[in-house]
Amino acid sequence: MQSKTGDRYVLDGNVVITYGNRKVEADHIEYDSATGELEATGHLKATGGANDEIINASHGTINLNKQTGRFYDVSGSVGLKRSGHNSKMVYANGHPFLFTGRVVVRRGPEEYEIYGGTVTSCQLEHPDWLLYAGKFEVNGEMASAHNSVFHLFNLPLLYMPYVTHPVSTEGRQSGFMIPVIGESSTKGLILGEQIYFAINRSTDLTVGAEYFSSRGWSQSAMLHYRGLDNDFATARYSGLLDRGYVSGGQYINQGGQDVTFSGRHDFSAQTRIASDMEYLSSYPYREAFTENFNQAVSTDILSFAYGVHEANGFASDVRADRYQGLKRIAVPATPTTPAIPAQEVRIFHAPAIETYSTDHALGTTGLLWNIEASTGGLKRVQPNFVSSGVTQRFDLHPEIAYPLKLGEWKFLPSLGVRETLYSRSLEPPKSAGEASVEHRGGLSRSDVEAQVDIRPPVIERTFDSKFVEKLFGSEVRHTIEPELKYRYVGGVDNFLKVLRFDDVDVVSDTNEMQYGVTQRLFLKPAKGKEAKPCKVAEKTDKDAGQDADQAQENDGGDADTDVPVSQCGAREWISWRLTQKYFFDKNFGGAVVDGKRNIFDTTLNLSGVAFLTEAREISPLVSRLRVRTSAKMDVEWDFDLDTGAKKFTSNNMLVDLHEGNTFAGLSYARLNAPGRSYTQGTSSLVSNFSQLRLLAGYGSPTKVGLGVAANVGLDLNLGSVQYGALQTSYNWDCCGLSVEYRKYELGSVRNENAYRFNFTLANIGSAGNLRRAERLF
Incomplete structure (x- = not known):
């Protein structure tokens, strides 16, 4: 019902008044269109504004022209709105803000005073936490109060002489x-x-x-x-x-x-x-x-x-x-x-x-060419050796290749030359006990490189018998991918005179054949059966402005986005690559020094573990085995087997398991190889360590409930614990508490026991010294 006397309107029954981006609803409203004054009683609700404000009150007055008002018995929010496809309240920005008050006075479009009230960011009928104060002041950027009391689960916990809460959707305080x-x-x-x-x-x-x-x-x-x-x-x-x-x-x-x-x-x-x-x-x-x-x-x-x-x-x-x-x-x-x-x-x-x-095409010849060139100043400082001044180096490395295909066989022969000029060189030691010294004279290093990369046809077979389908639930496809690569480098007759700065300086003569095979097993839905629907994670650009620790601590960057795909095809179940090199020139043109850690570009290209301490014809066997048993478990086993020394120079295993809220991980690392040689003339010691790391836990940092996790690092050679941590946490709907015990044992430098905690309020932040980047979950 509606009536009008002069400029004054009287409205009853589900009244709605809209002005600008705001709306007022009530059972009874009296409105003066000349002054903009409005009196409302009965289920008063004012909504809208730049920060999605909602005010529910028993009654109040509003001036629509000045956007001021006074409300009584108020409950309201800032930064909440109803979803477009249902009536559920959702967060409109990253700083939701809910409040109650005996009286709320609006001083302007985004300025309020709340008397005898509470504020929180917990969207529950009975919030986990509240701030109580006699008066809160709210502007477009923040809410603030003096002499407030923090309540957790209706218990007064902390007195704060001054506190602020963000309100703006963009501003920070x-x-x-x-x-x-x-x-x-x-x-x-x-x-x-x-x-x-x-x-x-x-x-x-x-x-x-x-x-x-x-x-x-x-x-x-x-x-x-x-x-x-x-x-x-x-x-x-x-x-x-x-x-x-x-x-x-x-x-x-x-x-x-x-x-x-x-x-x-x-x-x-x-x-x-x-x-x-x-x-x-x-x-x-x-x-x-x-x-x-x-x-x-x-x-x-x-x-x-x-x-x-x-x-x-x-x-x-x-x-x-x-x-x-x-x-x-x-x-x-x-x-x-x-x-x-x-x-x-x-x-x-x-x-x-x-x-x-x-690679660039060379006209219509079918040849491909590429080039690498560099020039720079270099310097090295180490015990017993300091390069004087700055060593100038110029390196030029052009290459041509011609792809060939004979049936299913693929060939890529290539030919290249390399010229490297140094303004200074190295004088090799004249006896075993002497150290190398720098020579002021320059050095020219030249080589010719020839290579043929051979890829035979892939051998494959699909096992689709009823027994296989019953055993694995799908067809199994087995592929065998052989590879051969012959490489020759000649002309480097002054390797021991080259100063070492980076991988450009470890080019040596070689005459070698690399051979290997990669085997894969794929699980493929059987004929007549549709693949299960799946999701493929498509990653968005991360916030490159934060390093790994800080990104985890601040949840920086965009979240990964799951893009649904109608069907999933075959998935790789097992892959196993074996490769090895045979050296026809076991002395590498005279570059090998017995008893020393010899590092050449050809050894680095095969394995990161040093193995060349004497002339030898065959390299360690390099194995890389990966098994994805399911979407919830991954296993990897990598090793380098030195058949000449009859030992594993490296042996590493990784296991990762996720099942619901339960997770576990294991990593084992074993190294038994020549150690670092930091002076030319110092014998290579043996690096021999064996370490085991374990991780296990239950829970999630974002889900309600209990979480427990622990990890430990063991030095198996010494039989000691290097570090360990035990974390436990409990998350409520709008807050969470984490407690940790952590131990370090790093020899005489550090033997520490530390206790840390973290208390988190949803949409507010964290208090404590346990950072998110250091959590085990």
């Missing part, structure tokens, strides 16, 4: 983060705080400090920039002012700094610059204080920066890089033994210019 509290057997009591600065829409900065009661002050800073398309920049700093400790009568200080930077800028689709750099002042600092085990035991640092332009199958780049590798850890002196200094290798390319191409 600067402010103090929730303090960090922890405990460690080596660090002692841990107290920390961070400040977050939202510099602009594309850039933010986090600065923090932690106090370790047993060691000193730790500092940290992190800068993130995310630009258009692939542009990004990330910088991170961590440091420790360590007051040290005394062990065995020796004062030990493990303080240091670690600085990293990575970034990328695309000038066009063909031209970009990128870098990934790190400065570490002390290896013991990282080993003793990083929370990532793999980083703690890593002794290599590689920094690089480059610019590249790609067009028409050619790529040209300018780059500079620095490699720093610790080869021996310093050992302090004891009353009975002298100190042993640390030893490391540093290699520089400063700078290098490179050009390389894909």
